[in-house]
Amino acid sequence: VNARLQRFLFALVTLPLLLVAAARTQQTGPVVPLPDPLPILGTNEQRVRISALKGFSFPWALAFLPDGDILVTERPDNPYVGKPGYQPQIYALGIRNALGLILHPRTSELMDAEHGPLNGDEVNFIEAGHNYGWPVISYGRAYGGNLTQGGSGPERAEPCAPGMDQPFLFWAPNIMPGGMTYYTGDRFPAWKDNLFISGLGSTQLHRVVFNGRGLPTRRESLLTELKQRIRDVRQGPDGLLYMVTDSADGALLRLEPVAGG
Ligand SMILES: [Ca+2]
Numbered sequence: 388v389n390a391r392l393q394r395f396l397f398a399l400v401t402l403p404l405l406l407v408a409a410a411r412t413q414q415t416g417p418v419v420p421l422p423d424p425l426p427i428l429g430t431n432e433q434r435v436r437i438s439a440l441k442g443f444s445f446p447w448a449l450a451f452l453p454d455g456d457i458l459v460t461e462r463p464d465n466p467y468v469g470k471p472g473y474q475p476q477i478y479a480l481g482i483r484n485a486l487g488l489i490l491h492p493r494t495s496e497l498m499d500a501e502h503g504p505l506n507g508d509e510v511n512f513i514e515a516g517h518n519y520g521w522p523v524i525s526y527g528r529a530y531g532g533n534l535t536q537g538g539s540g541p542e543r544a545e546p547c548a549p550g551m552d553q554p555f556l557f558w559a560p561n562i563m564p565g566g567m568t569y570y571t572g573d574r575f576p577a578w579k580d581n582l583f584i585s586g587l588g589s590t591q592l593h594r595v596v597f598n599g600r601g602l603p604t605r606r607e608s609l610l611t612e613l614k615q616r617i618r619d620v621r622q623g624p625d626g627l628l629y630m631v632t633d634s635a636d637g638a639l640l641r642l643e644p645v646a647g648g
Pocket of ligand 1: 519521524525552553
């Protein structure tokens with residue numbers, strides 16, 4: 388374990404809030420408390436490798452996305468514990484660069500918002516032992532425009548394969564998701580139980596509306612006039628929405644309903 392990683396882990400043990408801030412500068416994902424209660428950390432940090440975690444014992448579980456393609460924890464009930472050919476830390480497979488990672492506030496289900504290549508951004512409900520497809524299948528294509536080739540596209544031209552989960556939501560063109568929040572507050576009654584995803588390259592706050600059975604029915608791009616990369620969106624204890632923009636002159640934004648509007 389290199390010194391950098393040790394410092395990283397020490398910070399995680401002692402200063403979880405600072406970790407979130409520090410992690411953002413390393414382009415890592417958010418820390419999400421699990422119900423059991425164990426923290427889970429998503430990251431696309433290439434330099435934090437699973438192999439670097441061997442021999443390190445944690446008082447709680449971690450989840451890493453070392454190359455943006457798998458999610459791992461050290462929970463003893465992980466689905467791949469004892470299975471030949473699999474690292475026991477693996478929780479789910481086939482996840483690509485998940486910058487958004489939350490627990491659904493009503494069901495405690497783990498959800499990710501992840502970047503596809505050229506198109507194919509996704510939101511998934513992450514279940515233990517499931518495979519979410521990358522790099523085999525995707526609704527995106529290679530950055531050069533080819534469906535599969537070029538090293539950046541999926542392996543298969545068709546976007547589905549046996550044993551691999553379809554995304555709950557996908558986008559073309561991409562919204563380039565940052566953070567995500569499922570709104571349960573009372574300050575925006577029309578937005579209750581909507582999903583909000585911050586858009587980085589798409590410079591928007593993306594809203595997803597669901598029907599009574601939780602199926603997506605409508606999508607809307609908000610705040611596009613700001614022309615700001617929005618790094619994360621959260622619901623505050625006051626029921627308002629807070630966002631941080633992603634730039635050298637970044638700002639913390641609070642979204643409030645207009646009186647009488
Ligand atoms: Ca997928």
